[in-house]
Amino acid sequence: MELGCVKEDLGLPSLEWNRRWALKFEEFRKKNPGGLYGSQWGDPEVRGIRYFFRRVFFRRAAGPLYRVVDDYIRPYVKPDATVLEIGPGGGRWTRYLVSAKKVVAVDINAEFFAPLRAMFPDANLEFYQPEGFDLRRVAADSIDFVFTFGTFVHIDPDGIREYLGEIRRVLKRGGTAVVQYAAKEKPAGRKELSFSEMTAEKMAAMAPMEIVEHNTRLLSHSNIAVFRK
Template sequence: MNSLLDAPMSPYFQNLFIVNHKRRHKFVAIAKGGSTTLKRITILDDGISEDGSEDIQGVHDILGFRHNGTSLVDVSSDLFPDYTRVAVYRDPIERFISYYKDKVLNSPLSHARKAGLTPETPLEKILEYLEQELGHSDPLWIDEHIRPQARHYQLHQIDIIVHLDDLNHYLHSIGVETVSREYYNSSENIPVELPEPIQVKLKALYQEDYQIIEQNSAKLWQKSDSISLTTNLKQRNNQMKPLTEIAAFVGDDWKSSPYYDDAEPAMDSQWQYLVYPFIEGSDFSNTIDLAAGHGRNTVKLKEIADKIIIIDINQENLDYCQERFKGEENISYVKTDGTELPGIPDESITFIYCWDAMVHFDSDVIRSYLKEFHRVLVPGGRGFCHHSNYTENPGGDVHVNPGWRNFMSAPLFAHYCAKENLKIVQQKVMDWGVPSLDCLSLFEK
């Protein structure tokens, strides 16, 4: 670093992590790359703002351009070494368009305007200015809004790269609710098209950024159940892992499990005295059997349902059911990643059924499924879930809990239903070897 930078620098210039202590994450603060959203989430999560109602500039004032304890740290800092380090990647051309709309077309007091760029300035001249700015030998003297993403961090300083288009999905996987569009800059609505020669020039100027994705796919986070992370990350607890990985952690226990054979004989009495009286009167014409295992529930559902979709996280279980119900044309099969109902059309299902499986699901996985339930259910459609009512050992290993029950309760399940616009019809707390260990919930869209 040269002598000009020996003095304390404005955060306008520094390369920083936005530190979210609640989520135990450090996000690289890249302007025009989701940083405003990440700052807003952080000021809410960590209690810096009461309701997060600040406008965009207010968010930056709170957690952008002033010292705020440990909410901003240099990317080279060794503070919070066990936090997951994430860089959000945005296509450089998209990022330039966002800069152009916001700083040239929409902000008369911006650095770009002060440099003489106006809405009337030809794009070719703006590219000349851009090329001149990118020519600074020290990346910290490049305006953060046009600084290449590759100049914000070294690859060894991050664990995961998330595409901006996937940011909401990633945030959801670590427990953050979907981010409202109102959080984004209003200038995003200004239409701009770049001629092909301008795009070619930008690709050349931001070659380093394109190489991030080309050369570092091992760190790229994907919305799948096989997250491509081959780096030696420090061991992190389940809450910090992608949601699909949390679901798979539980699902792996039920690949060809001997429990299925042991539990089958009890299904007749469970159905007659407990399950069917609870769900009687629902519309079973198009039913999902979620986490079906070896199909002991499907046998009962066949007696009342016109069509059944068997859904399971394990291909081994789907293969078993396909052999068991071979030739039954009213039964179809879907493999899930443990959080979604892929390929199921909106408002196409009349009843969702899940018995003796959700008791093991992580609470965030349940919340994700409830969102999907609302999507696929017809108006008035119902769902039945047998889930845990065990509230000890929050965040602990499910395998040390009685019956491998995960953290959940009747009130929490009802709360999640309300959040997803599902109405509880009835609930029943019941014993399962341990008093009040489980709960039955019937809900309706």
């Protein structure tokens, strides 16, 4: 699920560290039969008074995740679109993408692929297990929309720069990419010890495409950048 390369000797996740998500997934499924893996970090289905209650009384939410669906997924997932998701994990966000013509799911943990296929039997899903930050088997200019959430927060700046270059290559002209990444300029971001040393300023400096929206307010520990090729 989460794909990272930050140095392990600093106590932060390496690429190998991120391979543990498959084990965490199995542990979750044993303890929560039928539960949606990923919802323990926030459920985008929580809205209205339910969201207010959790936010005010439990302080569990990093922000209104339903807004991510409304503002950064639904406008781009069209019936004729080819979508690429980096780090689908247990399908927390994939469920909002499968109405597209095709979804290419990229994850270093192939253990997620069979459960995702079972969860979305009618979807046109294609799976790709990369070695690092590559999308080599994804053709250039073939993707309408790229989405990633909960993954780039664990990739260091050099890795993000490399991945953004790959995203630019695979996007069609006029295509859009929505990338959530760690915001170490925020107090909540600094508290997340497994988050990489990213900031809004660094993202703006390394962007290989136009950033048409840079939302630094919606989430307490991270930011969302919207790229257009």
